[in-house]
Amino acid sequence: YTIDATEEAAKLGNTRLFNTMILGGYLAVRPIVALHNVFEGLKKSLPERAWKSLPANEAAIELGMKLIKEKE
Secondary structure, eight states: OBOOHHHHHHHTTOGGGHHHHHHHHHHHHSOOSOHHHHHHHHHHHSOGGGGGGHHHHHHHHHHHHHHOBOOO
16 A cells, blocks of 8 residues: 655645554554544543644544555
């Protein structure tokens, strides 16, 4: 599988979203956790001061799920 998370995160203006985009790609291929549980887990694991970044992280996960493709 392949996903150009570096370029896509840069397009979003936040290269730190790379990891959550990769997570989304992985979950599209291997849905080991329900998406709503991932979002809930993010909120529980991040300190409250970081909650403002939750929408961007959730969007990056969803984008990663859409962008992942099988390697040619």
